[in-house]
Amino acid sequence: MKVQHIIRREYLENVRRKSFMVSTLLVPVIMAAFFVLPVVFALFVPDRQYRVAVVDQVGGVGSEIAAALVDTLKSGERKYAVESIDAPGERFDAEREARIAAVQRGDVDIAVAIPATVLSDGKAEYVTRETRNFNIFERFTYVVSDVVVARRLAAEGFDFTRVKALTEPVKMEMSRVSATGEVEEKNFLAEYGLVFVFVMILYMATLSWGITISRSVIEEKSSRVIEVLLSSLTPRDLMLGKLVGVGLAGMTQLSIWAVVGLAMSGYAATSSIAMLTSFEIPPAVFAYLMAYFLLGFALYSALFMTVGAACSTEQDAQQFQGLITLPMIVPLMTLMLLIQNPGSGLAVVLSMIPLFAPMMMLARIILLEPPLWQIALSMALLLVAIYFSITFAARIFRVGILIYGKRPNLRELIHWYKLAK
Amino acid sequence: MSDDVIEARDIVKRYGDFVAVDRVSLTVPRGTIFGLLGPNGAGKSTTIRMLLRVMLPDEGSIRVLGGDVSTLNVDRIGYLPEERGLYKKMKVGDLLTFFAEIKGVARAEARKRALSWLERMGLADRAARPVEELSKGMQQKVQFIATVIHEPELLILDEPFSGLDPVNANVLKDIMLDFHRRGHTVVFSTHMMEQVEKLCEHICLINKGRVVLSGTLAAVKKQYGHNGVSVRFAGDGAFLKTLPEVASFQDNGNELFLRLHDGAQPARVLDAARGRVEILRFEIAEPSVHDIFIERVSESS
Numbered sequence: 001m002k003v004q005h006i007i008r009r010e011y012l013e014n015v016r017r018k019s020f021m022v023s024t025l026l027v028p029v030i031m032a033a034f035f036v037l038p039v040v041f042a043l044f045v046p047d048r049q050y051r052v053a054v055v056d057q058v059g060g061v062g063s064e065i066a067a068a069l070v071d072t073l074k075s076g077e078r079k080y081a082v083e084s085i086d087a088p089g090e091r092f093d094a095e096r097e098a099r100i101a102a103v104q105r106g107d108v109d110i111a112v113a114i115p116a117t118v119l120s121d122g123k124a125e126y127v128t129r130e131t132r133n134f135n136i137f138e139r140f141t142y143v144v145s146d147v148v149v150a151r152r153l154a155a156e157g158f159d160f161t162r163v164k165a166l167t168e169p170v171k172m173e174m175s176r177v178s179a180t181g182e183v184e185e186k187n188f189l190a191e192y193g194l195v196f197v198f199v200m201i202l203y204m205a206t207l208s209w210g211i212t213i214s215r216s217v218i219e220e221k222s223s224r225v226i227e228v229l230l231s232s233l234t235p236r237d238l239m240l241g242k243l244v245g246v247g248l249a250g251m252t253q254l255s256i257w258a259v260v261g262l263a264m265s266g267y268a269a270t271s272s273i274a275m276l277t278s279f280e281i282p283p284a285v286f287a288y289l290m291a292y293f294l295l296g297f298a299l300y301s302a303l304f305m306t307v308g309a310a311c312s313t314e315q316d317a318q319q320f321q322g323l324i325t326l327p328m329i330v331p332l333m334t335l336m337l338l339i340q341n342p343g344s345g346l347a348v349v350l351s352m353i354p355l356f357a358p359m360m361m362l363a364r365i366i367l368l369e370p371p372l373w374q375i376a377l378s379m380a381l382l383l384v385a386i387y388f389s390i391t392f393a394a395r396i397f398r399v400g401i402l403i404y405g406k407r408p409n410l411r412e413l414i415h416w417y418k419l420a421k
Numbered sequence: 422m423s424d425d426v427i428e429a430r431d432i433v434k435r436y437g438d439f440v441a442v443d444r445v446s447l448t449v450p451r452g453t454i455f456g457l458l459g460p461n462g463a464g465k466s467t468t469i470r471m472l473l474r475v476m477l478p479d480e481g482s483i484r485v486l487g488g489d490v491s492t493l494n495v496d497r498i499g500y501l502p503e504e505r506g507l508y509k510k511m512k513v514g515d516l517l518t519f520f521a522e523i524k525g526v527a528r529a530e531a532r533k534r535a536l537s538w539l540e541r542m543g544l545a546d547r548a549a550r551p552v553e554e555l556s557k558g559m560q561q562k563v564q565f566i567a568t569v570i571h572e573p574e575l576l577i578l579d580e581p582f583s584g585l586d587p588v589n590a591n592v593l594k595d596i597m598l599d600f601h602r603r604g605h606t607v608v609f610s611t612h613m614m615e616q617v618e619k620l621c622e623h624i625c626l627i628n629k630g631r632v633v634l635s636g637t638l639a640a641v642k643k644q645y646g647h648n649g650v651s652v653r654f655a656g657d658g659a660f661l662k663t664l665p666e667v668a669s670f671q672d673n674g675n676e677l678f679l680r681l682h683d684g685a686q687p688a689r690v691l692d693a694a695r696g697r698v699e700i701l702r703f704e705i706a707e708p709s710v711h712d713i714f715i716e717r718v719s720e721s722s
Contacts, residue, residue: 002523229523
């Protein structure tokens, strides 16, 4: 069997390429950054004291705010050193401007100005040099609101603590029940993130390996190595050898990513950091990723190879490659809709159409564990489509590979197809 | 086993309305050096591709090394295509091993042969370098090795000398002669006649997709060259072309080749020339393949 030598060459040449090593290493780093960085940022906010000036026109509100800000630093010190300034009536504007100037100079970190009108219109001011620290702003909003609302309630004769207890909102806990009946809590944002990452990886892998195979055919054509190859083995062997060799190179890369991904997910699951545990990924998802890559790659690469065979230069090939990429973009564009309703009839249908199935079904698998028959059916349909795409590709390949010159039009392609009986 | 390594009968190849190869028949005896001649666009490359099964003929039958197109005897053929090219990024040693392997040589043996050939070509230190780092001349040598590394019984070379510098042309000629001496068969196409004269035992002339002449070089020369003279002279020798003995001529500038009518005496030409021009050399000559080539091609056009 000569096909093994083609497989071997394609595999080794692809795996030894510098770009292979770079992307193999870089993608896990980016993946890790995608998940870990937000957590890191959230966890490692600087642990320091903030100097706060509260300018209070209402009267008494400032000291209540200071009393409510009981947050402490790791050292046990108070997080907020609050200076409360009573500024009734006319004095308010001057005091307010003085404190803002202090913020500007850096003498004060946060200035809060509470006008008397706050009781009716609910508007107060928060001035700082860096607006990025959203958590602190949230904290102030919460505290100031409580104090102001308590005042309003007191004016109407209600007890704030009592009202607050009675109006406490209901906390709903979201979870999903899996096919095996276990109920699991899920961080849904994390789950959507996972879907995006997995679908993007599948998309990029299928596209980049497809273009790799297309280029490799063009290279053989333009260097005329193709003639020596065809005088040594059949076009069928050559085609299959390239598909398998490049496919294996792609699988190697995905396996490395999967191992890294599993390790990261395992680490996340046992992590003491609550935010990370929700990034645990079931190992089966990686298996499905590989399976759908293999199927999607076989389907699309046969077409990419046809493009390579039909064109003599990379520039000619690019237009056709774009055409092949179109059906790959459909799942990306509909992904948002699919995520919101992964069980809908439309989602089921789209995940059955072979051109969309790899990405669509993978997304659905991560989101809701579709019935096994749907997964099986999508794979079966993919296999049928692969059979047709390879048969079609083989016929064009055989004729196109020896024809040089201008880019063929559709009519010529059909003619070639008929030629190769 | 047949003594003919190639037997092609009435092969036809059409590209749309254009007939590239029109009922060509070829017989290449074992152990010869066979020249396939013809002007550019005559159909040489197409014929060769069909012999190699790279393309299938529309009509006609081809047997190569005793097998038809469906049997796998391609491993016994070495092929050098007209336009050269290699995998640019591959290492030289890996590339040669790969080419030997797809011709059925086992891996270890392929590696050994690659290194010994590189040694022989003075490229041993380049085995681990990528092809693209080699000079053009070195790449040509690597390509020769790739063609012969599996010790083929039949070498088919398409325009092998085009684009070679004199050193590499010699290297290639030596390889061809070496294979010939060991009893292998060499088929090559060319439009450079000096090579044919020096190397070929058999020739086949193709023009516009048809065979116009074929046979052993000696027989072809005998058929076309029994009566010709070559005259080198000083002075105005234009009258020589119109002598009654002259059937046709070829003016090479300083030298005039005259083909005489059957039975005409070369001595009469010499007599006529003497006294009117200064004769520097007078030679009863067989025409070169070049002359036959030009003559037959212009006749059949």
